[in-house]
Every structure is written in structure tokens, then in C-alpha cells.
Amino acid sequence: MDIVICIKQVPDTTDIRIDPETNTLVREGVASIINPFDMYAIEEGVRIKEKYGGKVTVISMGPPQVEAALREAISLGVDEAVLLSDRAFAGSDTLATSFALSEGLKKIGYDIIICGKQAIDGDTAQVGPGIATHLDIPQITYVKKIEKIENGKIVSERMVEEGYEVVESTLPVLLTVVKEINEPRLPSLKGKMKAKKSEIKIITTEDLKIDTGKVGLDGSPTWVMKIFTPPKKEGGKIFKGTADEVVAELMNEIQNGFV
Amino acid sequence: MNYEFTEEQLMIREICDKIGKEKIVPVRAEYDKTGEFPWDIVKILSESDIFRVYLPEEYGGMGGGCLEMCIATETLSKYCGGIALAFAATGLGTYPLLLYGTAEQKKKYLPDIAAGKKLTAFGLTESNAGSDVGGIQTTAVEDGDYYVLNGTKQWITNGGEAEIYSIIAATNKAKGARGLSAFIVEKGTKGFSFGKKEDKMGIRASVTSELVFEDCKVPKENMLGRKGAGFMVSMKTFDKSRPGVGAQALGIAQGAFEEAVKFARERVQFEKPIASFQGIQFMLADMATKIEAARTLVYQSARDVDSGDKNVAKISAMAKMFASDTAMEVTTDAVQIMGGSGYMKEYPVEKMMRDAKITQIYEGTNQIQRGIIAMNIIKEGASI
Ligand SMILES: Cc1cc2nc3c(=O)[nH]c(=O)nc-3n(C[C@H](O)[C@H](O)[C@H](O)COP(=O)(O)OP(=O)(O)OC[C@H]3O[C@@H](n4cnc5c(N)ncnc54)[C@H](O)[C@@H]3O)c2cc1C
Numbered sequence: 041m042d043i044v045i046c047i048k049q050v051p052d053t054t055d056i057r058i059d060p061e062t063n064t065l066v067r068e069g070v071a072s073i074i075n076p077f078d079m080y081a082i083e084e085g086v087r088i089k090e091k092y093g094g095k096v097t098v099i100s101m102g103p104p105q106v107e108a109a110l111r112e113a114i115s116l117g118v119d120e121a122v123l124l125s126d127r128a129f130a131g132s133d134t135l136a137t138s139f140a141l142s143e144g145l146k147k148i149g150y151d152i153i154i155c156g157k158q159a160i161d162g163d164t165a166q167v168g169p170g171i172a173t174h175l176d177i178p179q180i181t182y183v184k185k186i187e188k189i190e191n192g193k194i195v196s197e198r199m200v201e202e203g204y205e206v207v208e209s210t211l212p213v214l215l216t217v218v219k220e221i222n223e224p225r226l227p228s229l230k231g232k233m234k235a236k237k238s239e240i241k242i243i244t245t246e247d248l249k250i251d252t253g254k255v256g257l258d259g260s261p262t263w264v265m266k267i268f269t270p271p272k273k274e275g276g277k278i279f280k281g282t283a284d285e286v287v288a289e290l291m292n293e294i295q296n297g298f299v
Numbered sequence: 300m301n302y303e304f305t306e307e308q309l310m311i312r313e314i315c316d317k318i319g320k321e322k323i324v325p326v327r328a329e330y331d332k333t334g335e336f337p338w339d340i341v342k343i344l345s346e347s348d349i350f351r352v353y354l355p356e357e358y359g360g361m362g363g364g365c366l367e368m369c370i371a372t373e374t375l376s377k378y379c380g381g382i383a384l385a386f387a388a389t390g391l392g393t394y395p396l397l398l399y400g401t402a403e404q405k406k407k408y409l410p411d412i413a414a415g416k417k418l419t420a421f422g423l424t425e426s427n428a429g430s431d432v433g434g435i436q437t438t439a440v441e442d443g444d445y446y447v448l449n450g451t452k453q454w455i456t457n458g459g460e461a462e463i464y465s466i467i468a469a470t471n472k473a474k475g476a477r478g479l480s481a482f483i484v485e486k487g488t489k490g491f492s493f494g495k496k497e498d499k500m501g502i503r504a505s506v507t508s509e510l511v512f513e514d515c516k517v518p519k520e521n522m523l524g525r526k527g528a529g530f531m532v533s534m535k536t537f538d539k540s541r542p543g544v545g546a547q548a549l550g551i552a553q554g555a556f557e558e559a560v561k562f563a564r565e566r567v568q569f570e571k572p573i574a575s576f577q578g579i580q581f582m583l584a585d586m587a588t589k590i591e592a593a594r595t596l597v598y599q600s601a602r603d604v605d606s607g608d609k610n611v612a613k614i615s616a617m618a619k620m621f622a623s624d625t626a627m628e629v630t631t632d633a634v635q636i637m638g639g640s641g642y643m644k645e646y647p648v649e650k651m652m653r654d655a656k657i658t659q660i661y662e663g664t665n666q667i668q669r670g671i672i673a674m675n676i677i678k679e680g681a682s683i
Pocket of ligand 1: 388420423424428429431453454455499657660662663670
């Protein structure tokens with residue numbers, strides 16, 4: 041079974057700043073981590089392999105420094121790592137990113153693709169479903185448990201607001217996972233040694249033979265108008281007094297249209 | 300500070316630090332309170348390959364030695380000296396096998412120890428045999444293909460939780476220390492049971508138990524080293540394990556020191572952080588200096604052990620003694636710097652002070668260490 045995990049390197053959220061000029065995240069001098077939701081995807085991929093056998097590959101798109109994130113994934117039990125890296129990818133929005141990743145995935149081969157439910161920097165939750173759409177395969181989002189994988193099918197539980205749904209799908213499939221699915225392991229010493237020695241395979245637009253107009257800024261219809269820190273909510277109004285007084289005062293406010 | 304660690308040694312430190320911060324700190328106070336055995340952390344340590352660091356590659360280890368053992372022990376002890384001992388005492392229980400085991404014995408036991416599937420323990424002490432190993436009453440009597448063990452060991456770390464025990468018993472009582480032999484005894488062997496579990500001052504996450512042998516038949520092939528070599532097995536084991544006790548002490552001291560620095564910078568009295576008072580500054584300076592001196596000594600002793608040098612008794616004793624005395628002083632001063640807060644269980648330093656004390660007592664009290672150091676000095680003096 042070929043399991044592929046899509047991960048993103050993101051700035052550590054404990055240190056977020058926005059450049060007021062460009063409306064983008066300030067990345068210089070900010071520590072980078074693997075998107076926390078992707079840690080659950082990695083763990084689940086490794087667990088599937090441990091239970092059913094197969095190979096786990098991790099893929100990411102980004103500048104060369106994303107290698108560090110890919111090596112960390114290897115230290116957690118992933119077998120191989122692939123990085124889509126090319127100047128032409130710079131500035132890709134979720135559409136272009138999911139297109140590029142889907143092309144990379146076609147090259148690697150896959151039975152199960154796992155993504156975190158969303159990235160903590162953009163918070164869009166669009167790339168996973170975007171990849172499934174580009175590949176024209178089924179997707180199960182917000183997976184909180186994989187019940188079984190057999191005979192080319194997967195049965196999983198997906199979180200919904202009122203509880204969960206049990207969803208069966210054929211393979212290949214794309215899953216996005218929530219943090220309830222598992223508790224990611226810590227890196228092992230053997231894993232870290234392997235990560236240090238592993239070769240990270242770099243794939244460019246040329247390797248993918250894709251139209252560069254479909255990736256990067258050119259392939260990105262999204263325009264970010266403005267990013268800003270939302271103003272702090274002001275505290276609510278507190279009515280004090282006896283129950284009768286308070287109710288009367290509240291009614292008065294409602295009638296005057298303040299609430 | 301550059302301790303000239305290899306990349307692998309740095310990785311060991313990094314992994315143990317992560318385990319300490321993320322997994323041990325949230326649970327250490329609770330384990331200290333309940334005295335339960337920290338199996339969940341042991342599992343994490345085994346999954347992270349930490350039990351492999353000091354064992355040979357051919358038996359599933361990572362090929363390191365005493366220094367790797369010390370780095371892991373120090374780093375884990377910074378977060379909890381008690382939890383770290385589940386690992387460190389397994390080192391103590393494994394050294395006799397590593398040093399004196401036959402290839403078959405090693406092949407049989409080491410891979411599971413390396414994988415962290417089985418913990419080990421070292422059983423020497425008895426009610427009448429503490430510092431004086433010659434007082435051992437537990438006997439091992441030859442009977443066909445077996446030795447039959449009878450007697451009680453007390454205060455054995457990992458007792459009851461470990462699967463593999465290195466036991467020192469008298470094969471010839473009349474000969475005292477020269478009549479001792481070492482055996483591997485597996486948990487579950489008929490006639491081997493566990494007695495009282497101790498309620499302790501510190502390292503409460505570590506279990507300390509009685510081992511009871513009642514006509515316990517141990518196969519002859521489980522003897523470690525030759526018959527009558529039990530005392531030597533113990534002493535050579537301690538030569539290699541004492542840097543580890545030093546490392547445990549060092550970690551505890553470092554943990555307390557960092558808490559004290561943090562507190563001193565934040566606590567305001569007389570309209571100033573207490574760190575601005577010279578009385579506090581000088582304490583911090585002394586603490587840091589002693590820790591650094593202890594660290595250098597611990598690492599040097601571990602490197603000497605790893606170099607294959609046969610005469611490591613003195614430096615191992617020095618490292619254990621100096622680091623443990625340092626830990627006691629530093630943790631006591633950390634409580635002092637933190638005042639009433641330091642005395643409260645809300646902060647971790649009162650526990651660290653309780654945990655530090657044992658390092659001056661076990662694997663030979665610090666009086667015994669001074670005796671070893673002095674004996675070696677006098678012996679060396681003969682050749683000047
Ligand atoms: C928590 C804990 C865990 C332990 N774990 C283990 C274990 O895993 N395996 C194991 O075998 N043992 C273990 N021990 C036992 C430990 O090693 C002994 O307690 C230690 O060796 C001291 O022996 P004792 O307590 O009988 O003290 P004693 O030997 O009775 O000593 C009492 C005092 O007299 C001093 N003294 C004794 N002889 C001399 C001398 N010749 N010169 C000067 N002073 C002397 C000592 O320094 C000490 O201050 C453990 C003990 C504890 C408390």
C-alpha cells in the first residue's frame with residue numbers, strides 16, 4: 041500500500057506577525073514547524089503502515105528550507121520524502137498548490153493520501169479537498185478514526201458537529217484528519233539518524249512537465265485584499281441590582297434597540 | 300559550553316529533552332505523590348530508542364557507552380530524577396551482563412533490554428549488608444544443574460517491575476566477600492517473589508522493593524562470571540555505573556538551578572527583582588560553577604570508562620561523590636532562593652531537594668566513595 045502524507049511547513053504560531061505593507065505573514069526570524077494538524081496525518085500514515093504494511097512517503101511544496109520539516113517526518117517513521125521546489129511555485133494559492141501537489145502525487149503513486157484538516161497559518165482547509173478534486177478521487181474530511189482497510193476499501197469515522205459519520209470509500213482515497221485521531225509519537229533516535237542520512241528528492245515544474253501558468257502567482261486566482269488582527273471584543277454590559285430592577289433595565293435596553 | 304559531543308550524542312540529548320519537557324513535566328508531581336511506577340514514560344523512552352543508547356549494536360543497541368548513558372540520564376533527571384531512574388537502574392542491572400555475560404547470555408537478554416521491552420535491576424543490598432557487601436546472607440547452593448537461592452534482598456530499585464535481575468549471593472559463606480557469586484534471575488522463576496515496597500522521601504516515582512528467594516532454582520548457565528567472582532562483578536559494575544549516578548545528580552541540580560534563576564528574575568521584593576541582590580547573585584554564581592565542575596567530572600569519568608581504561612574506580616567515585624554533593628547543595632540553595640515558594644509543592648524544587656538526597660547514599664554512600672578515592676591515592680602513592 042502506498043501511503044502519502046502531504047505536509048506544510050508553517051511559522052510557529054507562538055510568534056505570528058503580519059507585515060502591514062504586504063498583508064502577508066512575516067516569516068523571517070520566525071521558527072518553522074510542521075503544521076500541527078499534519079503531525080496527526082504523519083502518525084496515522086505510519087500506523088497504517090505498521091498495521092497493514094506498505095510504504096509511507098511525505099510530500100511538501102515550498103522553498104529548500106522545507107527539507108527540515110521533511111527530515112523531521114522521516115524521524116517520526118516516514119520512509120521517503122519528496123519536495124516540490126521551484127521558483128515557479130512561489131506565491132501559489134490553495135488552487136495552484138493543490139494542483140501542483142496532485143501532479144507530484146501522480147508521479148509518486150498513491151493508495152491513501154492523508155492531509156491535516158487545515159494549516160494553522162492560512163486556516164483554509166482547501167488544499168486537501170483540492171488535491172482530491174484534481175486527482176478525481178474520493179475524499180473523506182475530518183477523519184477521527186480509521187476503522188479498517190481491506191479489499192480495496194476503507195471505513196472511517198468523520199467528525200461532524202452533532203457526532204460522527206461512518207463513511208466507506210474505495211481506494212485510492214484522500215483523507216484529512218483531525219487531532220482526535222491519534223497521539224503523535226516523539227521522534228526516535230534511530231529515526232533521527234535515518235532522517236539525517238536520507239536523501240530528499242526534489243521535484244521541479246520541469247520534472248512534472250506542467251504548464252507553469254497553472255502554478256505560482258500566475259495560477260492563483262485568489263487575491264488577498266487585507267490581513268489584519270481583529271479588534272479585541274469589548275466586554276458585555278453587566279446589569280446590577282435586584283432581579284426586578286435588572287429585568288426592567290434589560291427590557292428597557294431591548295426596547296431601545298441596544299441589544 | 301562545548302562538550303565535544305558527537306551528532307548522535309546531541310540527538311540523544313535533544314530527544315530526552317523533548318520527552319522531559321513534553322511528557323515528564325506534566326506528570327512528575329502526580330507520580331511523586333502516588334509513588335506509582337511510570338510505565339507510560341518507560342514506553343515512550345523505549346519507543347524513542349533510549350534504552351539502546353549504551354548497548355552494543357550486535358544486540359540491538361546503538362553502540363554507545365557510558366557517556367551516552369550519562370547524557371540520557373542527566374537530561375531526563377533534569378525533569379524528574381525519579382522517573383529517570385527506571386532507565387538508569389536498568390543500566391545498573393544490565394552492566395553485570397554486559398561486562399561478564401557470555402555471548403549466549405547476552406544474545407538471550409540484551410535485545411529485549413535494548414528495545415526497552417524488559418527492565419532490569421541489581422540486587423546486592425540486604426538488611427545486614429549495606430556498605431559491607433561481605434555481610435550478605437542470601438545463599439546459592441549447588442544442586443545438580445541448578446543453584447538454589449535462599450534469602451532476602453532489600454531496597455532494590457525496579458524491584459517487581461523489572462523482568463531481569465542481577466543477583467549477588469553467597470556460594471561460600473565462610474569466605475565473606477570472596478565467596479560471592481552473581482546470577483541472572485528472571486521474574487517468574489519459581490521461588491522468587493517480591494516483598495515490601497518502600498515508602499520513600501524522594502525519587503518516589505522509582506520503585507524500591509524487597510526480593511524474596513525461597514528455594515529458588517536458578518539454572519547453572521545463569522551464573523555471571525565465574526564462581527566466587529560476585530564481589531568483583533559488583534565492584535566493576537559500580538565503576539561503570541557510578542558516572543550515571545553522577546549524571547542523575549547533575550540533572551537534578553540543573554533542574555533546580557534553572558527554577559531558581561527563573562524565580563529570582565521574577566520575584567520582586569524591596570521594589571527590585573531579588574536577582575539584583577548580591578546575596579542571591581553569589582548563591583547563583585556558586586551553584587552554576589559547582590554544576591559546571593560536576594558536569595566536567597561526570598563526562599570525563601564516562602569518557603574514561605568508554606576508553607577501556609581499567610583503573611576507573613577513583614574517577615568514577617569522584618564523579619558520583621562530587622556531583623551528588625553538588626546536587627544536595629544546589630537543590631537546598633534553590634529552595635532557599637525561592638523562599639516559602641520553594642518549600643511548597645506548587646513549585647518543583649522541594650521535590651528536587653528530596654530527590655537529590657539519594658544520590659549521596661546509593662551505589663555506595665559518599666563516605667564509601669571517599670574511602671575508594673583515598674585507597675587509590677595511597678596505592679598510587681606507593682609508586683611515586
Ligand atoms: C532508594 C534506594 C534505592 C536503592 N537501590 C538499590 C539497588 O537497586 N540495589 C542494591 O543492591 N541496593 C540498593 N540500595 C541500597 C544502597 O546501596 C544502600 O543503602 C547503601 O549502599 C548504604 O547501605 P546502608 O543503607 O545499609 O547503610 P550503612 O552501610 O549501614 O551505612 C550507614 C552509615 O554509615 C556509614 N558507613 C558505613 N561504613 C562506613 C565506613 N567503612 N566508613 C565510614 N562510614 C561508613 C555510611 O556512609 C552511612 O553514612 C538502595 C537504597 C535506597 C535507599
